[in-house]
Amino acid sequence: ARRTGIPIPELPKACRPTHTREVNAITDAVTEILVREDGERIGGWKLGFVFSPRQVPMICPLFDSRLFASPANVPLSMVPQRRIEPEVSFRMLADLPPRQRPYRAEELAEVVSACPSLEIIDTRFDTRERSIRQMIDNPKTRLEAMADHNTTGAYITAAGQADWHRLDFSSMRVVMRTPSRVIVESIGGHPFTDPFLPYVVLANSMRQRGGLRAGQLLVTGSFTGFFEVPADEAVIAEFEGLGTVQATFVSGR
Numbered sequence: 001a002r003r004t005g006i007p008i009p010e011l012p013k014a015c016r017p018t019h020t021r022e023v024n025a026i027t028d029a030v031t032e033i034l035v036r037e038d039g040e041r042i043g044g045w046k047l048g049f050v051f052s053p054r055q056v057p058m059i060c061p062l063f064d065s066r067l068f069a070s071p072a073n074v075p076l077s078m079v080p081q082r083r084i085e086p087e088v089s090f091r092m093l094a095d096l097p098p099r100q101r102p103y104r105a106e107e108l109a110e111v112v113s114a115c116p117s118l119e120i121i122d123t124r125f126d127t128r129e130r131s132i133r134q135m136i137d138n139p140k141t142r143l144e145a146m147a148d149h150n151t152t153g154a155y156i157t158a159a160g161q162a163d164w165h166r167l168d169f170s171s172m173r174v175v176m177r178t179p180s181r182v183i184v185e186s187i188g189g190h191p192f193t194d195p196f197l198p199y200v201v202l203a204n205s206m207r208q209r210g211g212l213r214a215g216q217l218l219v220t221g222s223f224t225g226f227f228e229v230p231a232d233e234a235v236i237a238e239f240e241g242l243g244t245v246q247a248t249f250v251s252g253r
Contacts, residue, residue, distance in 0.1 A: 001124035005077075007088070009126045010144065017143040020055040026147040027060045034063070043067045044217030047202040048150045049191075050142065057201055059209070060149040062217055065107070070158040071246035074120065076231055079153035082249050083121040083132070085226035086176045086184075086216070086237035088169065088195045089219050091115055091160045096203055096212040103221075105200050112199070112218070113160030116245040118176075118237055119219065121226045133226075155218060158245040166241075169194045173240040174223045178233045189223040196220075225252025 001008045017023045034040040044062035049055075068074060076082070087123075090112040096103065123132045125148060130138075135145035143153060170188045177183055192198055198220035206212050229235050231249040238244045 001037070002030075005030060007124055007126040009129075010141075011147070012150050017147050020050060020058050020143065020146075023057070023058050023143050023147045027058070027149055030149070031061050042216075044155070044219065045202060045206065045212070046152055046219040047198050047205075047221075048146060049198075050146075057198075057205055058146050058150055059205060060152065061201065062152065062155055062219065063142045066152070066154040067217065068154060068156045068247065069243075070116070070118075070156050071234070071248070072156045073248050073250045074154055074156070076249050076251050079122045079249070081122050081127070081132070081153070081228070082231060083226045083228050084176075084183075084235055084247065085119050085121065085151075085222040086115045086174050086220045086224055086239070086245075087119050087219065088190075088239060088242065089115045089117040089155075089157060090196070090199050090219050091157070092212050092214050092218065094164070094214050096206070098207050098209075098211045102204050102209075103200070108200055108203050109165060109196065113162045114164030114196075114242060115217070116158040116237060116239045116243040117161035118156040118235065118245050118247050119217070119222065119226075120153040120155065120247070121151050124148050125152055152219075155217065155219065156245055156247040158243055161242060164242065165217045169196070172223075172242070174237065176224065176227070176235065176237045178185070178229065178235055180233070183227050183229065184224045186224045191221055
């Protein structure tokens, strides 16, 4: 489906994940093929949770081919569903190599900058009968939806700030708008209050998966959830005290 652009209705019954470990196994298998055969390069990582006991975090790569610098023009041919959400991501400033001893939050905080970001949500599943929101919200299909690289379509990032430690993410005002209207406004709203906390989990999960490299982007969740927006109109997310990021879904490309 990634190669042809033709969505699939669902996974074969025997392949549908019942645990987040199986979600990661499917993601890793698809990633290995895309890297080996299609030349995809990994430019970052995304972490997701189902908030259920004994379910490990879901980890998927972000491919360089789907990472954009703000302000970005993102072709609709890549992400036709036009669903987008504001996030604070973290950019690695140094390598974090594999090691047995867990990384402490204090040392992790020193090797990242915080970046205003927009994530574009997309899926390789057919959404004519059920939306991606319905798949994610339904416990019977949630893991199947997340097996598609955690529903990541593309990612847009503005320049980061290394002195982000002064920010209070719990009271940060976040506004996502177009030139004509406000799409969503929130005070705080991240599911972990502080988007840095999932980064600690991600960094320590990656100790056994090859570590993290300088320059990679780390994605840990949205402040507001995703919204459908029009094509050919700029979407701007403003993060109080951190900065702004902008993306436009461009038709005709």
